[in-house]
Amino acid sequence: xxxxxEDGIVVVTGAGSGLGRALAHVFAHKGFAVAGLGRRAxxxxxxxxxxxxxxxxxxxxxDAGAVRAAFATLPAPAVLVNNAAIYPRRDLxxxxxxxxxxxxxxxxxxxxxxxxxxxxxxxxxxxxxILNVATFADLNxxxxxxxxxxxxxxxxxxxxxxIADITDRFPGIVVSxxxxxxxxxxxxxxxxxxxxxxxxxxxxxxxLRDPSLTGSTFEMDREILPPRGLKNRVKDALLxxxxxxxxxxxx
Amino acid sequence: xxxxxxxxDAPEGGWDAxxxxxxxxxxxxxxxxxxxxxxxxxxxxxxxDARSAENGLSEVALPxxxxxxxxxPAPLTATxxxxxxxxxxxxxxxxxxxxxxxxATLERPDRHDIDDTPGRPHPTGGxxxxxxxxxxxxxxxxxxxxxxxxxxxxxxxxxxxLRAPPxxxxxxxxxxxxxxxxxxxPYHAPTGIERIDGCRMCLGRKCPKACKMDGRSAxxxxxxxxxxxxxxxxxxxxRLVMDGDRIAAVEATVDGxxxxxxxRRIVLAGGALGSPRVLLRxxxxxxxxxxxxxxxxxxxxxxxxxxxILAVWPGLDGPPTKAVSFRDLYHxxxxxxxxxxxxxxxxxxGEITYYLQRMLEGTRLAPLAPVARLPAALAARLLGSAQxxxxxxxxxxxxENRVGADGHIHYTLHDELxxxxxxxxxxxxxxxxxxxxxxxxxxxxxNWGHPCGTLRFGHDPAHSVLRxxxxxxxxxxxxxxxxxxMPTSMGxxxxxTIAAFALHVADGMLGGRK
Numbered sequence: 001x002x003x004x005x006e007d008g009i010v011v012v013t014g015a016g017s018g019l020g021r022a023l024a025h026v027f028a029h030k031g032f033a034v035a036g037l038g039r040r041a042x043x044x045x046x047x048x049x050x051x052x053x054x055x056x057x058x059x060x061x062x063d064a065g066a067v068r069a070a071f072a073t074l075p076a077p078a079v080l081v082n083n084a085a086i087y088p089r090r091d092l093x094x095x096x097x098x099x100x101x102x103x104x105x106x107x108x109x110x111x112x113x114x115x116x117x118x119x120x121x122x123x124x125x126x127x128x129x130i131l132n133v134a135t136f137a138d139l140n141x142x143x144x145x146x147x148x149x150x151x152x153x154x155x156x157x158x159x160x161x162x163i164a165d166i167t168d169r170f171p172g173i174v175v176s177x178x179x180x181x182x183x184x185x186x187x188x189x190x191x192x193x194x195x196x197x198x199x200x201x202x203x204x205x206x207x208l209r210d211p212s213l214t215g216s217t218f219e220m221d222r223e224i225l226p227p228r229g230l231k232n233r234v235k236d237a238l239l240x241x242x243x244x245x246x247x248x249x250x251x
Numbered sequence: 252x253x254x255x256x257x258x259x260d261a262p263e264g265g266w267d268a269x270x271x272x273x274x275x276x277x278x279x280x281x282x283x284x285x286x287x288x289x290x291x292x293x294x295x296x297x298x299x300d301a302r303s304a305e306n307g308l309s310e311v312a313l314p315x316x317x318x319x320x321x322x323x324p325a326p327l328t329a330t331x332x333x334x335x336x337x338x339x340x341x342x343x344x345x346x347x348x349x350x351x352x353x354x355a356t357l358e359r360p361d362r363h364d365i366d367d368t369p370g371r372p373h374p375t376g377g378x379x380x381x382x383x384x385x386x387x388x389x390x391x392x393x394x395x396x397x398x399x400x401x402x403x404x405x406x407x408x409x410x411x412x413l414r415a416p417p418x419x420x421x422x423x424x425x426x427x428x429x430x431x432x433x434x435x436x437p438y439h440a441p442t443g444i445e446r447i448d449g450c451r452m453c454l455g456r457k458c459p460k461a462c463k464m465d466g467r468s469a470x471x472x473x474x475x476x477x478x479x480x481x482x483x484x485x486x487x488x489x490r491l492v493m494d495g496d497r498i499a500a501v502e503a504t505v506d507g508x509x510x511x512x513x514x515r516r517i518v519l520a521g522g523a524l525g526s527p528r529v530l531l532r533x534x535x536x537x538x539x540x541x542x543x544x545x546x547x548x549x550x551x552x553x554x555x556x557x558x559x560i561l562a563v564w565p566g567l568d569g570p571p572t573k574a575v576s577f578r579d580l581y582h583x584x585x586x587x588x589x590x591x592x593x594x595x596x597x598x599x600x601g602e603i604t605y606y607l608q609r610m611l612e613g614t615r616l617a618p619l620a621p622v623a624r625l626p627a628a629l630a631a632r633l634l635g636s637a638q639x640x641x642x643x644x645x646x647x648x649x650x651e652n653r654v655g656a657d658g659h660i661h662y663t664l665h666d667e668l669x670x671x672x673x674x675x676x677x678x679x680x681x682x683x684x685x686x687x688x689x690x691x692x693x694x695x696x697x698n699w700g701h702p703c704g705t706l707r708f709g710h711d712p713a714h715s716v717l718r719x720x721x722x723x724x725x726x727x728x729x730x731x732x733x734x735x736x737m738p739t740s741m742g743x744x745x746x747x748t749i750a751a752f753a754l755h756v757a758d759g760m761l762g763g764r765k
Binding site: 125168172 | 300301303304305306307309311316319320459
């Protein structure tokens with residue numbers, strides 16, 4: 001079960017740079033019409049120059065009203081990739097309420113704004129795909145990454161809350177998290193992965209819409225299963241239902 | 252969002268008929284009236300939902316979350332044999348009512364369910380409308396609900412007009428064969444599903460297409476399509492405003508605002524638990540015991556069915572079936588028992604856990620309920636490919652079994668019912684002797700999804716609430732079209748009977764139009 005260009009457009013947030021631009025590139029070359037959201041119009045235009053069928057949607061995703069207005073002009077989205085995030089390196093003692101809120105507004109509220117806007121048409125059709133670009137930063141927050149860790153961790157909780165609210169009603173809307181890995185982007189590390197490599201995985205995952213993917217977490221190209229306690233592992237073994245992580249190349 | 256139109260701006264007056272409730276009763280009746288040219292306003296307590304929704308019944312707890320799923324928002328409070336329980340019943344609230352969650356089984360009852368027949372005396376002396384009088388309405392309901400299936404080979408009656416059923420699956424063929432070899436007479440259960448392209452057999456859950464025929468797809472939606480009907484959702488009727496023996500207005504809370512709607516005819520179709528509550532809550536100076544309640548019977552004679560759940564192993568793995576039904580145990584040794592049918596589920600871990608826990612509840616073993624998970628896990632391994640059948644045991648009317656103005660249910664399991672249950676279980680064991688089958692229940696299991704009888708119809712105003720045509724004895728512009736009218740609960744699912752009666756009531760209303 002794969003999304004096709006006939007199903008609708010792909011929306012990528014944070015499409016003006018890094019992984020977002022690379023994702024837009026893959027979708028565009030697979031024949032999809034791609035709407036790229038981002039704050040900087042000129043950066044989006046650079047992406048557009050690389051991607052056939054790309055249209056730039058300059059908008060600050062932290063602005064709920066602007067996001068609603070932007071989506072209202074778009075054709076129905078088949079796929080939403082919530083990729084946009086900011087990563088200010090800042091010691092917590094240097095944060096102010098305002099600087100903190102800016103990160104949360106972008107990384108959490110921006111993701112929520114885009115998701116809510118995309119859900120309208122997806123619910124109407126009972127079909128859609130939402131892929132949230134996520135991180136394990138919340139598990140062991142690094143010094144200097146408090147706002148990022150908290151906001152991205154909260155975004156993972158949002159994924160679960162979204163599933164709790166919609167999946168029983170609209171199982172055709174498939175929602176999951178994806179950890180792209182450490183990338184050689186402005187946000188990532190110098191020796192990281194080529195964003196094009198990660199984008200190929202991310203786009204493949206975003207175009208899979210088997211309902212069993214809802215609630216799954218993929219890291220790079222393979223599934224990360226939720227940790228199971230000893231009791232449950234024994235039960236799984238007894239019931240012959242030990243789960244194996246899925247790998248993108250098999251799907 | 253794509254929803255059934257929510258006409259919150261619908262005019263409050265000038266309607267030919269105002270229908271309260273949009274389940275199979277209200278939906279079917281409203282459709283008939285609108286198609287015949289009447290202007291119809293539906294008031295539905297539940298919320299409009301996206302048409303693409305496909306959730307089933309669930310134990311989701313927050314009332315707001317239940318409401319958006321079309322589930323009855325509040326738990327039911329029931330005192331059964333003196334023990335009070337609160338639980339979520341398998342009831343819907345929203346366009347289509349409970350029927351959006353049903354398994355589309357549309358069985359016509361046997362003659363003895365309705366008539367007093369030789370050898371099979373009727374407990375109430377017979378319904379005021381006989382089997383033959385209702386037969387055309389049953390046939391019409393079967394056509395409207397696109398029912399397919401095969402006739403009951405044991406029935407001497409003219410069969411319902413049934414569409415050809417789909418061919419039997421391997422599992423179904425095996426079940427038919429096994430039952431026939433045991434001397435039973437299975438038939439393809441009458442089922443109200445259009446089977447359009449991409450049909451996913453939405454048994455027990457909302458169908459996202461106009462494919463499963465329910466109060467929405469076979470009722471409200473065709474009614475709205477006439478252009479003469481409107482639907483207001485989120486409209487909870489608070490009371491009927493009386494003017495002597497007529498209803499002057501229907502008061503409802505819509506989005507937190509109290510509004511008054513008026514129409515020449517009012518139809519109450521809030522279900523056997525909902526409709527009597529509206530009448531009782533509307534008590535006023537002229538109607539101290541509740542509207543249309545001079546008989547004192549409003550809310551009384553509440554009946555359910557008793558479920559006898561049975562796991563059967565056809566010896567083949569396959570998808571769950573709903574296709575098998577038989578009536579060999581329907582009436583035995585002079586006793587009213589009931590039909591046996593496939594439930595459309597397979598025994599899975601969750602279901603078996605549920606039944607084991609329900610079996611333990613209310614017994615001294617209740618503290619063991621969590622432990623039921625372990626045997627359930629084993630059972631799931633063993634029963635993996637079992638199909639679940641249910642025997643529906645008829646319940647009989649007792650005045651003290653009732654629902655009150657507050658919705659509280661009081662119910663006593665009478666010795667007579669318990670005795671018939673023993674007969675039924677014995678008959679079920681005999682029927683499945685030599686086959687791999689297992690009765691899953693221990694304690695009597697009331698079917699909370701099949702309430703009926705709380706506004707029974709009859710000729711005598713002292714002993715019934717409704718007249719034979721569904722109009723109330725006491726209030727001249729009030730009709731009822733839901734499971735409340737049934738004087739007895741029959742040995743089959745109530746859905747087709749509700750639809751047939753709704754059509755009969757609608758025809759009477761249309762005949763008396765001038």
